[in-house]
Amino acid sequence: MQTLVNHQLAKILFMLKLNYISVFFDGQPAFQNINLTLNQGKNLAVIGESGCGKSTLLKSIYGLIDLNEGEITWKNKPIKGPKFNLIPGFKDFKFLEQEFNLMPYTSVSENIAKHLSRQTPTETKEKVRFFLKLLDLEHLENKKVKNLSGGEKQRVALGRALAKKPELIILDEPFSHIDHFKKHKLRHALFSYFKRENISCIIATHDTEDVLGFSDKTLILKDAQQIDFRETETIYNQPKNKYCASLFGEVNTIIPEAFQLKHEFKTDELIIYPNEIIISPKTNFTAEVTDCLFKGNHYKIYIKHKQFNLVMQHHCKVEAKTINFSIDVKAIKKRLN
Numbered sequence: 001m002q003t004l005v006n007h008q009l010a011k012i013l014f015m016l017k018l019n020y021i022s023v024f025f026d027g028q029p030a031f032q033n034i035n036l037t038l039n040q041g042k043n044l045a046v047i048g049e050s051g052c053g054k055s056t057l058l059k060s061i062y063g064l065i066d067l068n069e070g071e072i073t074w075k076n077k078p079i080k081g082p083k084f085n086l087i088p089g090f091k092d093f094k095f096l097e098q099e100f101n102l103m104p105y106t107s108v109s110e111n112i113a114k115h116l117s118r119q120t121p122t123e124t125k126e127k128v129r130f131f132l133k134l135l136d137l138e139h140l141e142n143k144k145v146k147n148l149s150g151g152e153k154q155r156v157a158l159g160r161a162l163a164k165k166p167e168l169i170i171l172d173e174p175f176s177h178i179d180h181f182k183k184h185k186l187r188h189a190l191f192s193y194f195k196r197e198n199i200s201c202i203i204a205t206h207d208t209e210d211v212l213g214f215s216d217k218t219l220i221l222k223d224a225q226q227i228d229f230r231e232t233e234t235i236y237n238q239p240k241n242k243y244c245a246s247l248f249g250e251v252n253t254i255i256p257e258a259f260q261l262k263h264e265f266k267t268d269e270l271i272i273y274p275n276e277i278i279i280s281p282k283t284n285f286t287a288e289v290t291d292c293l294f295k296g297n298h299y300k301i302y303i304k305h306k307q308f309n310l311v312m313q314h315h316c317k318v319e320a321k322t323i324n325f326s327i328d329v330k331a332i333k334k335r336l337n
């Protein structure tokens with residue numbers, strides 16, 4: 001009985017399932033053997049270097065591209081590509097592509113209102129007002145879309161995608177045209193809205209800020225292959241390799257033995273983040289300081305120790321030509337465990 005209940009629960013929770021899916025263009029994989037599940041209300045980030053297959057994967061999930069291998073299911077029903085669907089795209093999903101496809105000669109409000117579900121004029125007005133506020137577009141409500149900036153258009157496109165509440169929203173670099181100042185506020189407002197409304201989200205991005213703090217799971221692609229798919233925190237704390245760690249920023253690879261850490265870490269190579277190298281005057285490790293960059297709340301410091309070029313961070317500027325440093329073993333062990 002319990003098994004039956006668990007099985008049914010799993011059926012409900014695993015809304016989206018990608019079952020070893022692949023797409024090839026001219027015999028070359030755009031992505032290959034992607035295998036994952038996404039639960040209701042969860043946020044998945046898809047990251048990886050340019051050309052690794054992120055956009056093609058998103059389009060395939062929405063049903064715009066036919067799969068060459070595997071199957072995509074949503075609530076246990078297959079999602080078919082254009083070969084099997086007269087109207088491309090899946091009804092429970094909304095997709096915000098890199099191109100926005102807005103109606104240029106109508107106003108911001110009209111663009112959003114057109115996509116709301118049918119309701120009374122007062123309800124429509126209230127809903128439009130809600131999205132204008134959420135996306136910081138209130139001051140532009142009557143402006144024609146053709147006269148908006150790229151970032152403003154991108155926000156209208158987000159409003160349009162959300163107007164009729166989707167069960168899954170697919171976002172391809174949704175903040176790429178939006179300035180940093182607005183991006184932080186908007187990102188927070190949007191992801192909080194998705195959580196509140198239990199909307200699942202898949203976002204392809206090059207911005208670590210979209211990933212850390214907001215995505216529950218992360219999929220890492222490289223050369224069309226699935227390199228990792230785990231909880232975002234686990235991926236960051238225990239990166240499989242340097243490529244995976246580098247997607248979150250600059251990192252170091254060291255040989256533990258060269259830093260007298262052979263007994264602490266039983267691996268040939270160890271990936272360490274810049275905050276895990278610390279200036280400590282009492283150690284035997286000296287390094288030449290090759291650069292020191294102001295980063296706002298810290299300095300990024302490039303150092304050279306024997307054959308190792310390392311990057312570390314420090315709370316204040318380093319003027320000295322050489323420093324003594326140590327590897328923060330305690331912090332690394334805490335992260336790895």
Ligand SMILES: Nc1ncnc2c1ncn2[C@@H]1O[C@H](COP(=O)(O)OP(=O)(O)OP(=O)(O)O)[C@@H](O)[C@H]1O
Nearest residue numbers: 025026029030048049050051052053054055056057
């Ligand atoms: N319609 C197509 N025909 C042929 N090749 C394609 C097509 N669309 C994409 N590709 C190729 O598939 C690969 C994956 O492209 P995709 O746009 O999915 O990458 P991406 O990870 O989204 O890149 P970026 O981060 O630069 O947006 C690339 O090598 C690309 O050239």
